Amino acid sequence: MHVVIINGSPRVKQYSNTDKILKKFTEGLTENGTTFEQYEVSDRKQWDSIRGAYNNNKNILIAIPLYVENIPGLLLEFLETLAPKNDGTKLSFILQGGFAEGSQLRCGEAYLEILAKELGCEYGGTLVKGDNFSIRFTKDETRERITSRYREMGREFAAQGNFKSEACRKFTGPETFPLKIRIMVGMVFATVARKSFKKIAAGLGCTKPLGYRPYK
Amino acid sequence: MILLVNTTSDTSVSEEIKRLAKEAGKDIKVIEVADKKIGNCIGCNYCWLKTPGECTVKDDYEEIFKEIIHAKELWVISDTALGFLNHKGKNFFDRILPIATMNLKFKGKEMRHVARYRNTPNVGIIYKGEADGAYLNRWTKRCAINFESKSLGAHSSNNIKEAVACM
Numbered sequence: 001m002h003v004v005i006i007n008g009s010p011r012v013k014q015y016s017n018t019d020k021i022l023k024k025f026t027e028g029l030t031e032n033g034t035t036f037e038q039y040e041v042s043d044r045k046q047w048d049s050i051r052g053a054y055n056n057n058k059n060i061l062i063a064i065p066l067y068v069e070n071i072p073g074l075l076l077e078f079l080e081t082l083a084p085k086n087d088g089t090k091l092s093f094i095l096q097g098g099f100a101e102g103s104q105l106r107c108g109e110a111y112l113e114i115l116a117k118e119l120g121c122e123y124g125g126t127l128v129k130g131d132n133f134s135i136r137f138t139k140d141e142t143r144e145r146i147t148s149r150y151r152e153m154g155r156e157f158a159a160q161g162n163f164k165s166e167a168c169r170k171f172t173g174p175e176t177f178p179l180k181i182r183i184m185v186g187m188v189f190a191t192v193a194r195k196s197f198k199k200i201a202a203g204l205g206c207t208k209p210l211g212y213r214p215y216k
Numbered sequence: 217m218i219l220l221v222n223t224t225s226d227t228s229v230s231e232e233i234k235r236l237a238k239e240a241g242k243d244i245k246v247i248e249v250a251d252k253k254i255g256n257c258i259g260c261n262y263c264w265l266k267t268p269g270e271c272t273v274k275d276d277y278e279e280i281f282k283e284i285i286h287a288k289e290l291w292v293i294s295d296t297a298l299g300f301l302n303h304k305g306k307n308f309f310d311r312i313l314p315i316a317t318m319n320l321k322f323k324g325k326e327m328r329h330v331a332r333y334r335n336t337p338n339v340g341i342i343y344k345g346e347a348d349g350a351y352l353n354r355w356t357k358r359c360a361i362n363f364e365s366k367s368l369g370a371h372s373s374n375n376i377k378e379a380v381a382c383m
Contacts, residue, residue, distance in 0.1 A: 011259035042258075067257065069358040070300065073307035074256040080297045099327050107358045111300060114348055118298040176325040185327075189320045197265070197318045204266040210318045212268040213332060215282050 005038040008064040008075035017135040028154025066097035084120030091116045092124030098133030102172040125163035218244040219287035225250040236380040252276035257310035264318035290337040296345035340368030
């Protein structure tokens, strides 16, 4: 099997969480001989090549960070330039986001099925997973811990050819957290997490409180 | 104030809405953005973490953003593509990110970003062209949850009166 992988993130590759996820995913994907080629929508110079790859291949995977409950505007702009295929091409998706609950990604996931249909492709399912916001701010073992889970899903995709298996469904984790966890995590976010966000912000050169209002 | 932002190049819909809303005694402000420069969100997260509340992309969006934070209702007119808003309509929503802060809290069963401003505009969509109306309604509701406000619905431009009745 050969897969065309499109990283649909507008963020430059160096800082793209989706790219870090794909690195692990493709490690698993290629273990048994599956091959792939990867493109970045963030780089407009690649758009002609991506269109070519889309037209000439029948197994396409778009990896997407959730932007306001759906796909990023830049990816949509690119997709608007494609013609529907109607030739049995399979279109599958990896949808990732910051919030940890599966429920946060369902509205975006529902659109991807519509999108596959609009592009005249067979829907190969969507691998849904949140809790990925911090990838770009982590290094070494922490980054490995967050992203390495995708390696197994790469193997799964190579074996199944889609994301419709029970293993993929389970990969999402909980739809929402039980009340006990919410209270606990809520406390963490009011204290420890606020501090860690401040630290990240200071590292980026931020001099204002995170709740600052620049406009009156 | 009701803020109506037209991301399409057809002003007939926005003009008609303005007329009907004024007839109904509404305080409405229309911004035409077809000729304005509004880029896509590049996902840098600087509006949350480096320059809180301020977008890195310097274009015509900032002036509109200053109006959004004071609006009681935000209505966006958008062309459609691939069953959804087209990229211009979606970019408009992607760029609204500085309205939220990095800080998080649970609201109901889900985690949310804490709003940056006290005013949180309700949000409505008017879509021009073919789209999945049921999906657009679902999406608008989810957007409103993120803005800590209410959805005013997604309405086809063929049914302007329905939209105005929701203002």
